Amino acid sequence: MKVQKITVDNKSYPLYLLLDKDYQVIEPVMRFIKYLDNTGKSPNTIKSYCYHLKLLYEFMEQRGMTLNDIGFEELANFMGWLRYPTEVKVIDLQPKEAIREETTVNTILNAVVSYLEYLNRLGNFKSINIFKQARGRNFKGFLNHINQGKYQKNVLKLRAKKKQIRTLTSVEVKQIINACHTKRDKLTLLLMYEGGLRIGEVLSLRLEDIATWDNQIHLTPRDVNVNEAYIKLRKERTIHVSKELMALYTDYLVHEYSEDLEHDYVFISLKEGYYGKPLKYQSVLDLVRRIVKRTKIDFTPHMLRHTHATQLIRDGWDVAHVQKRLGHAHVQTTLNTYVHFTNQDMKNEFNKYLEGKERKK
Known part of the structure; x- marks a missing residue:
């Protein structure tokens, strides 16, 4: 997997694509990047999304999965993998320190879920109900008022430790x-x-x-x-x-x-x-x-x-x-x-x- 920076003739700024192990463009990601660009996302944001999605595809490749295999449990496993990357069927009994903090994992997951939402809206992606089960923030449907204000709360989000950042004298x-x-x-x-x-x-x-x-x-x-x-x-x-x-x-x-x-x-x-x-x-x-x-x-x-x-x-x-x-x-x-x-x-x-x-x- 590789994130590739490209120049586009009618763009004054760079864009980014995700390439697979054979250096072929991953088409769904390319369409998503185009969508982000069309909706005014900054080049740095687009670059970050590419790197976040690269992690998703590496996770799927390691486990022999496709996008249609992704469900609630797979996303939960992906969260765990982001913190403690391991090979498939390898159980490490030794306590390890997470390689990514909770806020970083939440940021990556938010990008991934946005990507899955985009694919769901296109109608060609069979997966979980992203809106209700895996959104990185609380999500209110447009008929929320009928349900007396009750809506699916965020369940795929790590509780981040609140940091007290030191200020200088x-x-x-x-x-x-x-x-x-x-x-x-x-x-x-x-x-x-x-x-x-x-x-x-x-x-x-x-x-x-x-x-x-x-x-x-x-x-x-x-x-x-x-x-x-x-x-x-x-x-x-x-x-x-x-x-x-x-x-x-x-x-x-x-x-x-x-x-x-x-x-x-x-x-x-x-x-x-x-x-x-x-x-x-x-x-x-x-x-x-x-x-x-x-x-x-x-x-x-x-x-x-x-x-x-x-x-x-x-x-x-x-x-x-x-x-x-x-x-x-x-x-x-x-x-x-x-x-x-x-x-x-x-x-x-x-x-x-x-x-x-x-x-x-």
Whole structure:
């Protein structure tokens, strides 16, 4: 099995196909990918779906199954296989650590069930009632009101452990930024920290997106980016940054950026032999690994974004404003995923509450 990246004449961005062991295109997956593309899914989403479906087909091949053999029990076995891959009829009595976390398994299963739903809608796939038995989320049928609100609950979904993602202190952030050797690297990390941007959003920036005179950065979705960096949800938004960050951007352009480039990507490679090429996702991950090694501070790029969101809430920002700044589709995502309060935060807020009660007496 292989996921193959392809270019299409009438598309300005790449698409992905799934090939079998004989390097033949798997037709149902190709039709599904076309459907995803036609309904506006991003290239990165389509790529992820291809890799998720690759796992399904590897599972079926290992067990000698076809799509028509898939039932409720087979999907449940697939979930178990994702966590603990084993050969058919092999029973491992030794305790093993799962190779995939619950959230990862749920994400893969959601893609697989979407694929099976699509095939069911075409009418040429005999399988279980996907809508009622295997959906990754609670599913309400269009006659749900007749059934007094009772509907089939999600049964094929692992209970994910809620992670408390650590946020960085101001001292740690300063150490991280000071450990950068180039203005480009400092600017990259500061945009994730002060702007709350994702890696893809940082790397997708073009010179025309930066309004230095107004300290604004416009995040503009584009169908094609040669470095395959895209804006999640394809939603346009504008964020405001400090004068200091914008001054760093200007210094970067003056000292490290060339005016002779044939493109207008903001972030470029500074390596000899690769100078001027648009920076890629892996380069940012490599940068973070180097900074972790220099500072001994264990952090991830997304932790900078988490820290930014939490600090905004601590400083009194309304959560709806934080949601808009971060580019979330739902305000609950902001609350559940990106906002983290420490015990000290809770203590400080309770003390404010007590002080307010005293003043009212």
